[in-house]
Amino acid sequence: MQADEIFVGAIALVIGAMALSASLGWWHQPFRVRAIMAIQERWGGVAARIVLGCIAVGMLASGVAILLDARPGYALPQPARSEADSRGAVTPTASRPALD
Numbered sequence: 001m002q003a004d005e006i007f008v009g010a011i012a013l014v015i016g017a018m019a020l021s022a023s024l025g026w027w028h029q030p031f032r033v034r035a036i037m038a039i040q041e042r043w044g045g046v047a048a049r050i051v052l053g054c055i056a057v058g059m060l061a062s063g064v065a066i067l068l069d070a071r072p073g074y075a076l077p078q079p080a081r082s083e084a085d086s087r088g089a090v091t092p093t094a095s096r097p098a099l100d
Helices: 003-023 034-043 045-067 078-086
Strands: none
Touching: 003 045, 034 045
């Protein structure tokens, strides 16, 4: 894992924690954001809290996935991709013919 992955994962976890604290009612500043304010005016405070809760769950899940280095097979770094090719794994680049 590289330092930039740790940084991005940590930022995702911090934003997720902030959204979770807003959705649980511990922090009221996010309700001043224009998009959340529009949701609150149109559908009410409960809907705004649900939206913030969904954002929190998504950001927390993204942060954990980044920090665990979980990624789909097509997003493997180049050395890992060539190891997968040597084992016979099919990758999108291996399944296409070369263009000359």
